[in-house]
């Protein structure tokens with residue numbers, strides 16, 4: 001009998017080593033997020049929780065797909081110097097991601113505590129535009145998923161619903177989600193969307209039209225803003 005060419009793969013017992021857990025900071029419907037250290041650096045561990053009402057196999061499939069999506073796109077963006085956290089370790093079986101902890105506060109808190117200025121909101125627009133120039137839609141642009149650093153820069157987190165996209169509509173919808181959240185949750189913040197759009201467009205003025213991404217050319221900032229205006233009109237007249 002021949003010895004097997006390859007040993008069967010087993011998960012190393014000490015996978016995800018280097019993690020030293022701190023406290024749970026967020027218990028959402030789909031994820032448990034805690035702070036801690038990864039080899040001594042400030043880190044975040046995100047664990048996808050099973051959804052009780054789904055069949056376990058289907059649940060695992062969906063969880064894996066969403067996590068893989070989040071990991072692939074975040075790493076790709078991070079390699080392109082986009083403002084997203086670095087991913088440091090992953091365990092798909094356990095549904096865990098360890099990533100860089102962005103030093104800062106969620107935009108929702110910054111706005112509620114009135115710690116923002118015009119630059120904060122313009123920088124939010126610039127950061128969104130960096131994703132879009134890389135042909136990636138965030139997919140869930142809430143004020144919880146934008147972290148403002150002490151230097152007033154904006155990082156985008158939580159890319160589980162992000163996608164590669166080459167259609168104008170998806171980019172307009174990405175901005176529209178944020179616009180609706182400003183309207184519903186932060187009506188007292190004046191000109192919030194105008195400032196975001198100013199920053200969004202300014203990046204194309206500074207860097208020129210977007211370069212070719214893997215699947216083609218991402219849309220120009222001005223065209224996305226026009227589409228956003230069309231979406232807003234559509235929603236006003238037809239409710240969605």
Ligand SMILES: Nc1ncnc2c1ncn2[C@@H]1O[C@H](COP(=O)(O)OP(=O)(O)O)[C@@H](O)[C@H]1O
Nearest residue numbers: 026028031033044085100101102106144157158
């Ligand atoms: N890399 C990170 N740096 C700093 N804070 C983070 C990071 N990742 C998550 N958080 C915090 O944890 C919260 C929940 O994480 P998130 O990835 O958005 O999970 P969910 O999918 O449940 O919304 C965020 O709103 C943010 O406050």
Ligand SMILES: [Mg+2]
Nearest residue numbers: 144145157158
């Ligand atoms: Mg989130």
